[in-house]
Amino acid sequence: MNDRQKLMQREILLGFWKVHILHHAGEGPVVGHWMLQELRHHGYDVSPGTLYPLLKRMEKNGWLSSEQDLKKGPKSPKRYLLTNEGRQVLALAKQQARELCRETTPSDTEDGEQ
Amino acid sequence: MNDRQKLMQREILLGFWKVHILHHAGEGPVVGHWMLQELRHHGYDVSPGTLYPLLKRMEKNGWLSSEQDLKKGPKSPKRYLLTNEGRQVLALAKQQARELCRETTPSDTEDGEQ
DNA sequence: CTCTTTCATTACGAATACCATAAACGATAA
DNA sequence: TTATCGTTTATGGTATTCGTAATGAAAGAG
Numbered sequence: 001m002n003d004r005q006k007l008m009q010r011e012i013l014l015g016f017w018k019v020h021i022l023h024h025a026g027e028g029p030v031v032g033h034w035m036l037q038e039l040r041h042h043g044y045d046v047s048p049g050t051l052y053p054l055l056k057r058m059e060k061n062g063w064l065s066s067e068q069d070l071k072k073g074p075k076s077p078k079r080y081l082l083t084n085e086g087r088q089v090l091a092l093a094k095q096q097a098r099e100l101c102r103e104t105t106p107s108d109t110e111d112g113e114q
Numbered sequence: 115m116n117d118r119q120k121l122m123q124r125e126i127l128l129g130f131w132k133v134h135i136l137h138h139a140g141e142g143p144v145v146g147h148w149m150l151q152e153l154r155h156h157g158y159d160v161s162p163g164t165l166y167p168l169l170k171r172m173e174k175n176g177w178l179s180s181e182q183d184l185k186k187g188p189k190s191p192k193r194y195l196l197t198n199e200g201r202q203v204l205a206l207a208k209q210q211a212r213e214l215c216r217e218t219t220p221s222d223t224e225d226g227e228q
Numbered sequence: 229c230t231c232t233t234t235c236a237t238t239a240c241g242a243a244t245a246c247c248a249t250a251a252a253c254g255a256t257a258a
Numbered sequence: 259t260t261a262t263c264g265t266t267t268a269t270g271g272t273a274t275t276c277g278t279a280a281t282g283a284a285a286g287a288g
Contacts, residue, residue: 004203007175010244010275012207015129016214023218033236049276052237057274061121068237075237075282089118090218093126097214100130104137104208124246124273147265163247166266171245182266189253189266 001045009044017044018054019097022082022090025064029079055080063089115159123158131158132168133211136196136204139178143193169194177203 001009017039024030024038032052039046055078058064063086068078082090115123131153138144138152146166153160169192172178177200182192196204 004199004206008203008206011171011175012129012132012203013210014275015126016210018126019214019218031236036236047276047278048237049240049278050274053274057125061125073236073281073283075235077236085118089122089126092118092122094215094218096127096130097211097218100133100211101208101215104133104204104211128246145265150265161247161249162266163249163269164245167245187252187254187265189264191265 005045013044014050016097017042017046018058019090019093021054021058022063022086022093025080026082026087026090029067029081031077031079033077058086062086119159127158128164130211131156131160132172133204133207135168135172136177136200136207139194140196140201140204143181143195145191145193147191172200176200 020039020042021030021035024035032048032055035055036046036048036051039051055064055066059066059080062083064080065083066078066080069076134153134156135144135149138149146162146169149169150160150162150165153165169178169180173180173194176197178194179197180192180194183190
């Protein structure tokens with residue numbers, strides 16, 4: 001991964017894939033390790049030291065809930081799901097994302113056009 | 115500002131308005147103090163302690179360049195402009211933002227539709 | 229049964245970023 | 259002179275990010 005990508009990652013993209021995470025958690029249970037790979041597929045390079053604390057924080061914030069089968073050991077997969085609060089946060093975030101797109105890319109339906 | 119908004123701000127929205135800043139800097143010189151108000155108008159509550167270091171960091175990253183008329187004192191307005199590197203970063207960020215929107219909102223033109 | 233690999237999380241410490249608030253400075257208005 | 263506005267810098271506590279290493283169970287190879 002090049003330098004620009006790395007700087008962007010921390011400064012900007014980080015916030016983007018947090019939204020991705022919420023979105024995924026809204027469609028079904030997500031597991032940290034799986035998310036790690038999913039993000040890599042999308043070109044993000046995330047370290048466990050970033051993702052796992054993030055997941056915990058989102059749970060603490062009330063955006064996600066988790067369940068883990070502790071009978072299968074302390075390192076058994078933890079499944080995260082979007083809560084109602086998380087759903088609202090996601091909705092707001094998506095709205096802001098759309099606004100960001102709208103404002104930063106010239107639209108054909110805006111005035112001042114032609 | 116309520117609790118949810120505050121958490122979202124740091125976790126997610128922060129990254130969004132960094133893109134806004136780059137965008138603005140691409141359209142003309144931006145000044146920290148002005149940006150601070152601009153962001154407030156858009157409902158973001160940003161403190162100087164966040165914004166000014168950010169601007170400096172973006173300059174250090176090569177995304178922005180700044181000019182200041184020091185004859186008018188050390189606290190005279192600093193005008194930031196988007197660099198070429200910044201332009202590329204902005205382009206990538208916009209692309210990712212669009213992808214975020216595309217993936218998180220069901221599109222009418224995707225397969226699996228209807 | 230032992231060894232290795234894979235799936236998955238936790239732990240940790242250094243570097244960085246965020247935030248509220250205070251201080252500073254010049255200009256302008258009262 | 260004093261106050262206010264526009265503007266940046268300074269500062270210190272707290273929270274995030276990151277790379278890496280440790281841990282543990284399960285599954286496959288031999």
